[in-house]
Every structure is written in C-alpha cells, then in structure tokens.
Amino acid sequence: MIILGFHAVEAILQSKQSIKNIYCLQKEGTRATQLKSLANQRKVTWKEFGTKDKHRFEAEFKRAGGTGAEVETSQGIFAEIGDIQSIPHLDLLKMAKKKEEFPIIVYLDNVTDPQNLGSMLRSGAFFGVSGIVMTETRSSPLTPAAIKISSGGFIHVPTARVPNLARALEEAKEEGFWIVGLSEKATEAFETARFDAPLGLVIGNEETGIRQLTEKTCDYTLSLPAHGQLVSLNAATAAAVSLALVRNRQGMIGADDSEE
Template sequence: MSASRTDYIYGRNPLLEWLAADLAVSRVFLCRENDPRKEQDLLRLLQIKKIVPQRVGRQELTHRLGHGDHQGVAALVHLPDYAQPEDLLSRAANEPPFIILLDQIQDPHNLGAILRSADGAGCHGIIMPKDHSVDLTPAVFKASAGAAAHVPLCRVTNLARTMAELKEQGLWLVGSDEKAGEVYYQRDLTGPIGVVMGNEGKGLRRLTAESCDFLVKIPMYGRINSLNVSVASALLFFEVRRQRNAKS
C-alpha cells in the first residue's frame, strides 16, 4: 500500500484510535446533528492535534461516504504502509513473538473482528497473502473498533514461503483445523508462535496446513461443527495469552 493513498474512516471509536496512534489525518467531518455530550473526548483530542473539524449535515456525510453507517463522524486519512514480517518480529522485544497468519480472509467484518481480538490479546501483528484477501478498508477499520490503527498488518506474495522463513526465525506455527486430533488448549503455546487461521468457507489451504508444525481444533459440543473464523481466532489468541500469563 502506498503511504500517499487516502481513504475515509468513519465512526467515533475508529477515529479516536486513529488519532491516539498519531496517524495522519487530512480532514475531519462531524455532523451538525451530533449530540455535543458524546463529542467531548473527540473534540478534546482534535484540539490537542490542532485539527479543526468541518461541520456538515448528516445527509451530506452519508452522500460523501456512500452509506449511513458513520455515527456522524468521518475523516479523510492517509493510510499507512503495510508492515514487513521483520517489523512484526521487532515488536516482540520483551516476550516471544506472537504472530497471526490469515489464509485468504475475505470478509471485512471478519478481518476487523480479528484485528480487535489480536490487539486485545497483545499479538505483535498479522500476516496475510496479497491475493484473495480483503484489503485494509474503511469497513475493516469500523469493524475493528479502531484496533486496526494499532496492529501492524503485513501482506505477502507467498504465504507458504513466509511461513518457512518464520520457522527459520524460530517460530512454531499452529494451524486451526476442525479435523485436527489435538484440542487447542492441550498444546503448549508459550514459545515463539504463529497462529494460522483459514478462509471463512474453505479453511486452511492444503499447502498452508502442511506448512504448519501442528494443527489443533476447537471442540464443538452441539450440532454445528465449526465457529466463525473471527470467533475461533479470539479463542486461540487469548489461549496463547492465558498460557503466557500463567507461565510468567
């Protein structure tokens, strides 16, 4: 992604997190109809950043964005560059690396939810292939509740090759697969780890699964045999964090 690429982000929390991360903002739009009591934190932060918001009508903002899912708040921003795999590893200064690899996630709401869980669990970043994967879009930022401003995202040409390089760096790669024989909480996840999650409908591709050091499953006790990928991701991410906290 080029650093000069611009796009809109929308929603109160995504903009608050964007500003808190000190990322570049070109213009901010607030609806005249907004409740002033709900704008105090945002206006205070805009003042600190020396950004003067432009007041517009709700219909005008909806027309500008092409939809009404904006909560009366939007900003034209300069999207940051995608990270490199080594950038993610360098963030793991005080603990073993904790990286997420996504194999062709295509739904922006799923990616947003995964980013939110990744931030909450203290992951060091996310790697995904360039092809057949959702881009970092305004819908992703909104679904992430602003977490996309804090979790580095890396896009690579060949996911299997990147997985091999991470293994050379000492990471163990654990893939989520409903047909695996081992339950996820039975595996030691305290070391340098890469959690690999598959596509919404197809799961892990064959080469991706074969590139993992081991596969684990989430046990299901009802009639449905799998969880949504964003929910499954949250369970695995926080199991890594739980085990690390228990060990420290």
C-alpha cells in the first residue's frame, strides 16, 4: 500500500505503523528535510531522486501499486507500507467508551466515494471521533486518495469493517450507544436533540441516503436545517456539520451540569 503527500507521510512517520520505504523527489525547503530526519530516527529507508531521475521515481511509484493519475497528486513523495488493519467492531466500541464519557462513532451506510471517506477521516480526527465503521462490501476502501485527503486523519481515527451494518448498530446499542441517523426526512433537528450518551452517528450513501433497514435500526433520525436554495449536502460535508453540532450540544450539556 502507498501513502501519498507530505501530510500523510508525516502522519505515518509519527505513528507506530510499519513502513517499508519512503521515496522522494529532491526538493529544497525544510519540509522534506524534516521528514527525512524523522525517517532516519525511525530507521526507515529514505530513497531520494534528483529532478533528472523523475522517471525512476515514477517507476517505483507504479511498482508499488500507484497509478499515473495518483503520481500527479503525490507532491513528489510517497511511503510504501503494509496494509492498514481495521479493528474488530466490538473492540472499537469498548475502546470508545474508555476514551470519553460521550464518545462518537460514525457509521457509514454504503458510502462509496474515497474522497468522502478521506474527508470524513479528517473531520473525524478534528472532532475527536472514536472510530468510523463501514461495511465490508459496497463501501469505499481506504485508497491512497482517501488517505491523502484525510491529511493524517487515517492515523488518528481507527476503522472497523462489518459484514452487516444493521447488526453492528444493534451491537452498539447493546454497549449503551444511542444510534442517530442523518435523514432529510427527519422532523427533529440537532438544536433540540440531547447527546448525553455514547453516540453512533449514521451517514448514508451520497445519492440515496441511509437505507430503510438502517433507518429502522436507528433510535431516531435528525435533519440538518437548510437556509438556502439547496436542500442537501454531500456525505462528507453533512458529516462534518453534524459532528460540529453534536460537539456543540455536548459542550452545552457539560455547562448545564456545572451550573446545577
């Protein structure tokens, strides 16, 4: 597997993930120098190519599994690593409850766009999400593009793959999580909801939203209020806005509790 771009390579160097090699086109500036120093500290092989050897860099990129389109967005640096392992769903639930009183786990219902997945990993890391859960099929894999877009979020937000989303949501309920789905058809809004329990936030497919069975499994659904001409957002943007609203409401709960 390959990791593209400065943010992603820096994140992988700062993690415990094993790294085979790092390949870099020779660049002036401190960023590449700092990453090379990190690689040396971790005893990771750093292979540098001069501008005249760009074809050799591209050949290594393709050998490692990259495509011609991806090499153009690589910023001239990539790391070759082993597969990033997902963790068992039940382990993720237990880890989340140990992490904080009101953890958030995001469940993706057939989200197939790698760019949306990458953006959700980034916003998930920003808002302190405990994990992202996806189905084993009909969901985006963790592609080099998704990893690059996550800007290091893939290191901070663990992922789990499940064979059946509805069953996974039931498991989360058994562990004390409230399951809330995002739906345009919902009548309740985030501003009036309470989030004083572990939360499983369900985000649906980019085109069709959450499936009927998934919606039936939710404890309730919420909608994002539209104030303009468009009535919907893409999955990644909807997830980021929802996480901001949830964290804001959780902060208000804490303030209310301290005043009592």
